[in-house]
Amino acid sequence: MTTSIERRNALYGNDVACYERMVEIREFEKITNAFFAAGSIRGTTHLAVGQEALALGIASTLKPTDVLAGTYRSHAIALALGLTPHSVLGEIMGKATGCCGGVGGSMHMCDTSVGLLPTSAIIGGGMPIAAGAALAFQVQKSKNVGVALFGDGATNIGAFHESLNLAAIWKLPVIFICDNNIYGEYSRIDKTTPIEDLHNRAESYAMPHMAIDGMDIHAVRKGLAEAVECARSGNGPTFIEAKTYRFSGHSRADQALYRPDGELAMWQKRDPLLLTEQDLIARKLLTQEKIDLIKSTTEIELGALAKQVEKDPEPELSAMFSNIYTPKKVSK
């Protein structure tokens, strides 16, 4: 069986692997959506369709020893960072095979072997934690970086402000990545936020900042690489605003009817899969046939996997009582 770290390592320097992973995410979210609609997934789900380039740009730039604190919308970043579709879907379905043993659910992904800290379902929850991880790296004199990944809506919460200020004043090796998909739940960003270019908020902390095209994996990598270099060399944090779009509704059954006509269609022209396909064909790394094959294979494989996960064991009753406190060491 492939491990998370193997899946992660497969991405470095391999644009085709990155593309395949993007397809995997896209197909994966289709399954999640279908399963949710069919009632086989409890609670809620937050899809990241349309935001695959950002996830892969991050995963193929960070090292597995860097850490990332994400949100309830983390299927894509989890798969990108290396978690297996099995462990992600298992978690979403509450199976013992899930990355959290089935007690976390769709909003709670985690795999420390590839640097994914437990994702938080609280807006802003992960930002000070990423800064804190970076503080540890600074104190430990390691070269790792911390990353906080969060939405546009999250830039209005107090923790955002405090985290950026703290990171700036302590010059922490942390990168704040705002996935600006223009919506927070059902509210368009302009209804809740008086400025459009969120990255400019970094000025309040004298922090370097940039906007990047979140639909283009190369743009993501380029911007992030610069920020990572800055952080690793002791020059402190960066705020990156990735302009993306949420192709699906916010969560669960949301049909996103509040979106203006044509907005989705416009963004779909910049579908990250499409852009990557064009790029890879142009660079002669893939052909249309190969692309079709990747898609159909992925669909078949994930379909088969989904059937398997459905049959996976449920967690034991003891799982409910485990991992609350750290077990006492047997000897010192």
Next chain:
Amino acid sequence: MTTSIERRNALYGNDVACYERMVEIREFEKITNAFFAAGSIRGTTHLAVGQEALALGIASTLKPTDVLAGTYRSHAIALALGLTPHSVLGEIMGKATGCCGGVGGSMHMCDTSVGLLPTSAIIGGGMPIAAGAALAFQVQKSKNVGVALFGDGATNIGAFHESLNLAAIWKLPVIFICDNNIYGEYSRIDKTTPIEDLHNRAESYAMPHMAIDGMDIHAVRKGLAEAVECARSGNGPTFIEAKTYRFSGHSRADQALYRPDGELAMWQKRDPLLLTEQDLIARKLLTQEKIDLIKSTTEIELGALAKQVEKDPEPELSAMFSNIYTPKKVSK
């Protein structure tokens, strides 16, 4: 006996009255300091020596129907807004005659007859409250404004960020006044905040902003009048940074030894009392003799008052059980 509202009304259009009030504040804080040192005041006190021009500039510009949410450092603004020295000192000494009946203490001033909302001892506590008061004015279609008065250190707390954003997106008639006295407790602002001109943080909310000379009552009035006009005419909030200096330590017995040599002396050259005296003399509204008289009279009067307050009754035991819930109306 003079009421708060009478004391407030005395200030409008009367620069000499404003100056006298500044002297009153200065002398008042001397007494507070002495009483605290002598052990007749419990807990803590936060003096506002050196920040009198800001307090008077605010009090003589706002209307008594406007409201202000302040902090633990509110002796000066309370006296300026109209509270009698008796009710302020009474509160500081825990007397039944205090503005809060003696159960609040030095950090908790309040007098709604002149628009002083209960001051909060929690950093950032008053900012959303001021915005909320402004929201009420907006809904009620009154022309009043809300004001939040807070320190430089408070610009690093989450509530600051959330309040400014909310005020901006809803165009609330609220004015955020940052009393930038360069220190938060014992930390110089540059140790905690990566930018110097705090008012620029308003850019994050597309909010008008300005820096004003907080030592000069005219500068305060001018800046604030502009902001008030903007708010009253429905054009939303403004962020004002008043550059001031804390002549005393942070609180209690703090000697402020952490300040660089010469810093205090430099700022004392711009002592708001001094600047106002020079101005009033130049405008022939006062003479040096008159000034000396004001000072000595104030000193004598407040000294006498202090003796009286010392003998004021303590609150009854029932005060501890009162004003927790609103009494039920006897009939509907």
Next chain:
Amino acid sequence: MTAMRVRQAIVAALADEMRADESVIIFGEDIAEAEGVFKTSEGILEEFGPLRVRDTPISEMGFTGAAVGAAMMGLKPVVEIMFIEFLGVALDQVVTEAAKTRYLSHGTLSVPMTIRASAGSGLGFGCQHSQTLEHWFASTPGLKVVMPSDAQSAYSLLRAAIQDPDPVVVLEPRILYAERGEVETGKIAEIGKASMRTTGSDITIVALGHMVNIAQDAIQSAGVSADLIDLQTIIPWDRETVLASVKKTGRLIVVEEAPLSGGWGSEIVATVSAQLFSSLKSAPFRITTPDVPVPFNGGLEARYAPTSDDVARQIKHALSQSGAPEPWWVVEGVPR
């Protein structure tokens, strides 16, 4: 009487209050245009317009605090906290500001605000979105906290909360939003007053929110004669009703959807034990969730909150033995 879902009862209460009193305004995340993520403000924006009905940024501290300030100025704001956990970023404004405003204004200001928040487990939202968290508000003079158990109480308590001159937190059991019940509109509850779901002679059962329904099922299946007290207000709770009932029955069980250690039920048991020591025929005790985070998995989550089977078992125990029964996880000896 009209049959409606709990969420519709909430809408009705909001609308009735907004019609009766124009100082009532509501705001929260996605409550206006989207009508609330749980559809608890359906039609409100349309009827009352954008001045009184507002979507907020994701800023719980900011907008909760704004409600405090607006309430000081005479409005009656109702804010929605989508999941009660989100008050973890804004508790200060509730506990340290709102609850102390009357005290710190020497009685000159009241804070007639209402905080509505969905609470509780059972829907697969995971451990950061499934708690009840009543204890965050305990020991806070100045605050009131209520929790409805059905459509009628959802309506009546919310109206009472909005009319109340002091800050009130309304914890709405999320699991009940879709449940139907008969509602007499216009009926307003009295905050601080418990309601008797069933009356009986052998035992007193005190419960809150959805646990009232669980307890009622248990009483039925155990076939016992019980006073089932729907507490409705947790702070300040109805000592009189509870004490009178236990005086009569001599037995007390509290059924609680929160981890054992330190939940609100301990307050009831402790007070009854102190006040009615010699009237008690058997040990008063709580039936609670185990001391664990709320698990996501459906099978596990179904065992998290007290079930009617388990409550029935413990009721029977209480009627036959003087000592308290063991919780299910001890009985079953669940390995850790």
Next chain:
Amino acid sequence: MTAMRVRQAIVAALADEMRADESVIIFGEDIAEAEGVFKTSEGILEEFGPLRVRDTPISEMGFTGAAVGAAMMGLKPVVEIMFIEFLGVALDQVVTEAAKTRYLSHGTLSVPMTIRASAGSGLGFGCQHSQTLEHWFASTPGLKVVMPSDAQSAYSLLRAAIQDPDPVVVLEPRILYAERGEVETGKIAEIGKASMRTTGSDITIVALGHMVNIAQDAIQSAGVSADLIDLQTIIPWDRETVLASVKKTGRLIVVEEAPLSGGWGSEIVATVSAQLFSSLKSAPFRITTPDVPVPFNGGLEARYAPTSDDVARQIKHALSQSGAPEPWWVVEGVPR
């Protein structure tokens, strides 16, 4: 054994841990250069330098959360919350993040962080700076909460908290900072274990923090033979020691510095009532503060927390009558 003030015992514990383990770092507002507003980090910056000892901006959510993240990465951060009330702006990171991290990481991450916060009344800081607020952390599996009662426990509990692999909140009674006591440095407490201040046969008194000292005075002046249990850890509390003692004495009083309704003491009384129903000779009860905000005025504040006179009165009552005594404000019939 060295005589030192409680605040010095805290400094000693910090320094000893920082010497022993270089992953221990500390930060908070004015704790470095100014050495803490209560001088609880005197000399720490000088000895350990600015990489490990840091002043923070006024950003409790930010720096508490940073401690959570740093702890995940293997540091042992100790943060100071100057007054426990300030966690009202940051509770989320403690309760919803730190306490659930181990659970949500499937056991792969621990959060060995310590939060030190000053707490309690008696010094004239007013109602927003004088509470104890233990109940904010109740019903939160994953968290531990301790409170020292003297210099030795301040030292020993803090060392234990820092060494503990899970998040621990240390509530330090502010009123004790200047008190002196003998300290055996190197002695490390066991979290979750209560300590016996006095042993006796007639009654069990459970207290926490400064109330342990008040209770001890009361026991002396009442001239009774009592087990005085200094609980030290509130979450998870030492059921074993308390139950064993009450089994022996048949009587229980909890002395608590928090408003009556919903304080931690109700958990003790409720548990004992359920577990030891037939061993109890008289009503178990709590002695608490009234349900009021902490008043500033010195005379009133002196009456806020239980006094040794009043505790003595209630102990005597418990030994002579089976019902619980009335609190002083009922006895005295204070008008509202």
